[in-house]
Amino acid sequence: MSAVIEERTAPERMPALYLSHGAPPLADDPVWPGQLAAWSAGLPRPRAILMVSAHWEEAPLALGAVRTLPLVYDFWGFPEHYYRVTYAAPGAPELAESVRKLLPTPVQDMPDRGLDHGAYVPLVEMYPEADIPVLQISLPTLDPVRLMEIGRRLAPLRDEGVLIIGSGFFTHNLAALRHAGGVPGWSAEFDDWGHRALEAQDVDALLDFTRKSPAGRLAHPRTEHFAPLFVTMGAADAAGKLDAQRSVIDGFWMGLAKRSVQFG
Template sequence: MPALYLSHGAPPLADDPVWPGQLAAWSAALPRPRAILMISAHWEEAPLALGATETVPLVYDFWGFPERYYQVRYEAPGAPALAESVRKLLRAPGMPVQDIPDRGLDHGAYVPLVEMFPDAGIPVLQVSMPTLDPQCLLEIGRRLAPLRDEGVLIVGSGFFTHNLAALRHAGGGVPGWSAEFDDWGQRALAAADVDALLDFEHKAPDGKLAHPRTEHFAPLFVALGAAEGDPVGGRSVIDGFWMGLAKRSVQFG
């Protein structure tokens, strides 16, 4: 299986005239996964945590939206066998793994999955980010890489640029910092320039403005680590902007 980094969007993504179709076309071009391992920008927990391994209610981790967004369901099967594999691959001195069995999928996980795999027939496991340190997340991805050979789709779910506060002061259109970071990131991914990506806060134009807090870029490093050794760099499958934010989404392998 490939490894993916995708920009997941807020719940109103479902109403966008273009983006849901792009996600659906992407998933249709993939081999059908045996299971899906999700790393979302919206779950930071240390030590690293495994979410529910049976179907539990979703986490509606957003506020102020119309009621219909809180009625969405995604009752994918749990993935206890995948959870056991993740424990074996990650558990090591200095890297404990905990279980939070009542933690359902948050919107960074289920919003794109509803569009990509609407039948909810594939087992899904979500794991937390125990840190936002890119090098540590790269190492986690490396350890998870063997799952790809077992038919597991590893998905890092974030947003390629993410500064909501700056958007409120930017007026309409795409702000320059979002466009410039997106262009730099596309070139770095295509060239497989992992060193530049790891140091994006300093090497990218407007790196700290595009990501004043790095949780939405951080899942990229899990996907990068899982794809290490692939002969080509990341291939952008989705690009463009949504409400001024870059929705670039990338496939490795």
């Protein structure tokens, strides 16, 4: 009997997500918030969320606050109401301890670092009740191979009910957008290439995307918004082969590809 009870109460293995997080005005988009809400509604309810955002680079790898703190409004020039958004999710000290045990490299604590907009902007739409513990960790490097290894080491958390999310943007070149109207060719070309590479599970091509993709350097002149994908891929590749994946959200927002992918 006890074995049956344990089986019923064991957490369901969570998928791993890479999402394009948009910007504060995402909340005003007529379509995107609903897409994110529908996505989360179709997932098992996580016990905790581990977030890796393009907007926090810190080495060695850092753990953010394990308690509720004010958000980090790491953007400028937006209307005032975007700076009044709140997201008081519980901290996740137990998850932080698990991360420390899984990673062999030095891990530093930054207890005063709240969630940045790469973390909270999508979470406001996906889990608006803010009742799931959230831990944000930093990107300690932009090297795809090293990030994928970090993801592999974090993969066991998925079996503990932890939703691992890499938050970036599938294409991201704001400077080039200033001179473009509609969807620029480089954004569309890279999005199509990335979609096909993911479907083919072509890990080698994705790891070497700056050389093997069309317009890779234009789509990502600096690679921090693509980098979280590799943590997600690592978390989905612990057995040496990527879990089944699908693009849950696609299309473009202000010329940037908002492709968002679920593994598992």
